[in-house]
Amino acid sequence: MSSSASTRAAGVAQPAISYKARIRLYQLALLIGLFLFWGITTHYGILPSFFFGEPIPVLQQVFDWFSGTAIYMHLGITLLETLLAFVIGAVLAMIVGLWLGLNDLASAVADPYIKAMNAMPRVILAPIFAVWFGLGIWSKVALGITLVFFIVFFNVYQGVREVSPTLVANARMLGASRKQLIRSVYLPSATSWVFSSLHTSVGMAFVGAVVGEYLGSARGMGYLIHQAEGVFDINTVLAGILVLTIFALILDGLVTLVESKLHGWRPVADHSGH
Amino acid sequence: MPAVVKDHLSLVRSQQGAASSAVSLKSITCSFSTPKGGTYTAVKDICLDVGEAEFVSVVGPTGCGKSTILNSIAGLLQPTSGTVEVFGKPLQGINRDAGYMFQADALMPWRTAYDNVVAGLQFRGTEPEEMKHLGHQWLDRVGLGRFADRYPHQMSGGMRKRVAMAQMLILNPKIILMDEPFSALDVQTRQLMENELLALWSANRRSAVFITHDLEEAIAMSDRVVVLSAGPASHIMAEFEITLSRPRDVAEIRMTPEFLDLHHQIWATMRDEVMKGYQQSQQG
Numbered sequence: 001m002s003s004s005a006s007t008r009a010a011g012v013a014q015p016a017i018s019y020k021a022r023i024r025l026y027q028l029a030l031l032i033g034l035f036l037f038w039g040i041t042t043h044y045g046i047l048p049s050f051f052f053g054e055p056i057p058v059l060q061q062v063f064d065w066f067s068g069t070a071i072y073m074h075l076g077i078t079l080l081e082t083l084l085a086f087v088i089g090a091v092l093a094m095i096v097g098l099w100l101g102l103n104d105l106a107s108a109v110a111d112p113y114i115k116a117m118n119a120m121p122r123v124i125l126a127p128i129f130a131v132w133f134g135l136g137i138w139s140k141v142a143l144g145i146t147l148v149f150f151i152v153f154f155n156v157y158q159g160v161r162e163v164s165p166t167l168v169a170n171a172r173m174l175g176a177s178r179k180q181l182i183r184s185v186y187l188p189s190a191t192s193w194v195f196s197s198l199h200t201s202v203g204m205a206f207v208g209a210v211v212g213e214y215l216g217s218a219r220g221m222g223y224l225i226h227q228a229e230g231v232f233d234i235n236t237v238l239a240g241i242l243v244l245t246i247f248a249l250i251l252d253g254l255v256t257l258v259e260s261k262l263h264g265w266r267p268v269a270d271h272s273g274h
Numbered sequence: 275m276p277a278v279v280k281d282h283l284s285l286v287r288s289q290q291g292a293a294s295s296a297v298s299l300k301s302i303t304c305s306f307s308t309p310k311g312g313t314y315t316a317v318k319d320i321c322l323d324v325g326e327a328e329f330v331s332v333v334g335p336t337g338c339g340k341s342t343i344l345n346s347i348a349g350l351l352q353p354t355s356g357t358v359e360v361f362g363k364p365l366q367g368i369n370r371d372a373g374y375m376f377q378a379d380a381l382m383p384w385r386t387a388y389d390n391v392v393a394g395l396q397f398r399g400t401e402p403e404e405m406k407h408l409g410h411q412w413l414d415r416v417g418l419g420r421f422a423d424r425y426p427h428q429m430s431g432g433m434r435k436r437v438a439m440a441q442m443l444i445l446n447p448k449i450i451l452m453d454e455p456f457s458a459l460d461v462q463t464r465q466l467m468e469n470e471l472l473a474l475w476s477a478n479r480r481s482a483v484f485i486t487h488d489l490e491e492a493i494a495m496s497d498r499v500v501v502l503s504a505g506p507a508s509h510i511m512a513e514f515e516i517t518l519s520r521p522r523d524v525a526e527i528r529m530t531p532e533f534l535d536l537h538h539q540i541w542a543t544m545r546d547e548v549m550k551g552y553q554q555s556q557q558g
Contacts, residue, residue, distance in 0.1 A: 169350055170380035172368055174394035174445065184393070188384040 053234040061239035075247065077220040081137050081209035082251070085144020086202055090194060092145070093152035098182070098190060101160025114153075122146045126215045135217050144208025151201045152194055159193030160186050195262070198255050206248055221247075295362075296371075296449050296481035297324040297347055302356030304342045316342040318507040320356075322500065324449075327479040331492035333544065334502030335551025340485045341377075344453050347483060348374050360449070373447030375438055375455040381426045387437050388413060388422040394445045412440040416470070432463040436470070443474060450475070450482040457486070468495060468524040476521060489544065493536050494524040501543055504551035512543050 035055050042049040065071040100107040100114075126143050133139040163186060171185050194201075213222025221244055228236035299322040305315045316339035324330050332340050345351035346358055349369040358365040360372075381390045392400075392409040400408075413419050416436040426434055435455060442450065456464045472495060475482060486492050492499045499514045518532055527533050 164378070164380075166376050166378045166380045167382065169348075170374065170376055171382075171393070171397075172350070173348060173372070173374040174441070175368075175370070175397040176393075177397070180397050184396075185382065188382070192384065 050232075051234065053238045057235040058238045058242065061236055062242060065239070065243070071224075071243075074220050074224055075243075077137060078206075078209050078213065078222070078247075081140040081144060081212070081220065082202070082205045084137070084141045085208050086148055086205035088141065089145040089148030089205065090152045090201065093149045094156050094190065094194065097153045097156025098160060098186060101157045101190070102182070102186065107157075118150045118154075123211055126212055129212070130216045140209045140212030140217065140220070143212040144205040147204040147208045148201045151197050151204060155193040155197040156190040159190040163189045195259055198259055199252060202251060202255050203248070206251060210244060294325050295323040296326045296328075296360065297322070297483065298359040298362075299323075299343070299347070300357045300359065302343075302346055302353040302358065304339065304346060304351065305354045315507040316505060317502075318509055320510060322510065324481050324483055326481055328498065329475065329482045329484065329496045330498045330500060331484040331486060331496040332500045332502060333486055333489055333492045333540075334508065335504045335544075335548045336487060337551060337555060338502045338505045338508040338547075340487075340502060341453050344374075344451050344483060344485050347449070348372055348451055350374075369449070371447060372449040372451050373442035373445055375442050375450070375452040377454040377457060379426070379434060379438075381434055381437055381441070383426050386423050386425055387418055387429065387433075390426070390437050391440045391444055393441060398445075408444055412444045415474070416440045431459050432467060435459065435467055439467075439471065439474070446478075448480050450480060452482065453485045454487065456491075457488075464491075465525045471495075472520075472522060472524070489537060489540060490528060491524070493518075493533060493540070494522060494527050499540060501540060501547075504547045504554060511547065512540075514540050 038052070039055045041047045042052050042054045100110055123143070125146060126139070129139040129142040133142055167185055167189075168181065171181055176184065209220065210222040213220035214226050215222075217223045221240060225237055225240035225244075228234075228240065299320050301319045301321050303315065303318045303320075305313045308314050320343060322330075322343070332343060334340055342351065346353045347360075347365075347369060349358075349365050349367055349372075358369075360369055382393065385393065388409050391412055392405050395405045395408065410419070410422070413422055416439055418433060418436055418440070421429065421433065424433075426437070429437070438455070456467050459467060468491065482496075484492070484495055489499075493516055496516055499516060501511045501513070502508045503511045514536065516536060518527060518530075518536075
């Protein structure tokens with residue numbers, strides 16, 4: 001996104017900074033415009049505020065939450081579930097992806113099962129996980145893992161399969177054993193593919209956590225939203241959605257930060273490739 | 275007399291004795307199965323001896339199986355028939371005496387220049403102290419002392435080739451195998467790299483097998499030029515001894531009458547095969 005913006009900026013005979021500032025300005029104007037439209041239409045009864053809420057009470061609710069303490073606990077739980085789901089899911093997927101990527105027979109045998117599990121709408125597993133793991137965080141983590149696993153798995157598998165044969169031949173000529181080959185060629189190559197899917201997989205872990213909470217729990221942002229929905233408190237529901245959205249944006253920003261820290265060897269322009 | 279034909283040459287070799295050959299290909303044939311179910315024979319009945327400290331270039335038209343020969347010397351490819359002998363012993367698995375410089379980029383993109391150069395030492399479990407010493411020594415030797423922390427994507431094509439060269443030579447291989455290593459570089463960088471390679475090779479002479487489709491490069495670099503016929507089932511057509519004096523400057527030597535004379539002779543042998551190879555590539 002940013003690269004296309006900068007190439008366009010290069011075509012216009014204007015300094016890039018003013019162009020960027022203009023984009024930010026328009027983005028802010030659009031946000032304010034949307035809130036104004038929402039506020040006016042609900043205030044004058046063009047849209048029923050019972051169904052659509054109203055911006056002032058929604059913002060008020062967000063403000064109340066953050067001046068209290070309970071919200072931090074709920075957010076913390078959701079974040080913990082997201083992190084656990086991502087880490088466990090990614091590590092499992094790395095192991096299975098490496099193994100199947102390097103083993104033709106195993107991958108041929110597993111192929112239909114992997115396809116079936118990937119095709120299945122896995123959100124439907126949430127009630128089963130609730131039965132298995134209870135209403136605590138682990139049922140949400142389990143749901144997140146099933147969502148994260150396949151994204152990372154397919155990337156690792158692809159990464160192992162598409163390692164350049166020259167790279168492998170070179171490492172072998174330099175004296176790498178099978179183990180060293182896996183550690184210094186296949187694993188780094190697969191890791192780079194995991195990084196390219198980081199945004200999607202962290203996002204999926206977050207979805208798993210929130211949906212899991214929504215379907216049955218006693219804590220977390222999904223639980224807050226579910227509670228408010230139960231009493232038709234639409235303003236609180238919208239406030240919850242607003243907080244979740246901002247939270248997801250922050251998470252995405254952190255991923256970008258981690259990515260640029262850990263991924264120094266890769267040219268920046270290459271990211272969109274996969 | 276700059277050039278010697280094959281019969282004379284084999285006489286010279288036999289006088290030197292078999293013990294002096296580093297690599298000996300005993301009538302190797304390499305066939306591959308094609309997707310359509312047939313078999314494609316890349317090279318047929320290749321007999322080639324590379325002496326110790328000898329620089330041999332293999333030239334031939336595109337698709338004549340030059341890389342196939344190199345890969346079987348490296349042990350990356352098992353010949354369908356025939357044997358590869360390294361210092362008198364039949365080769366099994368990877369050739370541990372050989373270093374290989376590939377045509378394509380073979381550096382690990384996630385490793386810095388330094389980490390790439392010491393990769394082979396790492397695989398062999400060299401002591402950290404010695405590894406550090408050798409790694410920086412070789413980076414200096416290829417003129418990249420200041421670029422130890424650069425990743426491959428931050429370097430130019432010529433710099434990457436230097437890293438690859440150091441990566442191979444740091445292990446002090448007895449046999450150097452090169453598959454058109456400089457074909458992707460521009461002409462100036464290429465001649466610079468050729469001179470650097472020759473300088474490094476002269477400093478510590480070992481056997482070298484250099485694959486190229488560029489006859490001028492082959493003559494300028496080597497002690498002997500081997501000409502392959504067009505594929506499929508290519509065979510060795512002729513061998514030419516290059517008696518130009520060393521040290522050589524690959525750019526300047528191209529202007530000398532001896533060079534031009536050799537070029538003329540070898541090209542006369544190659545021309546028809548190049549045309550044949552071109553026509554085949556047009557049909558296929």
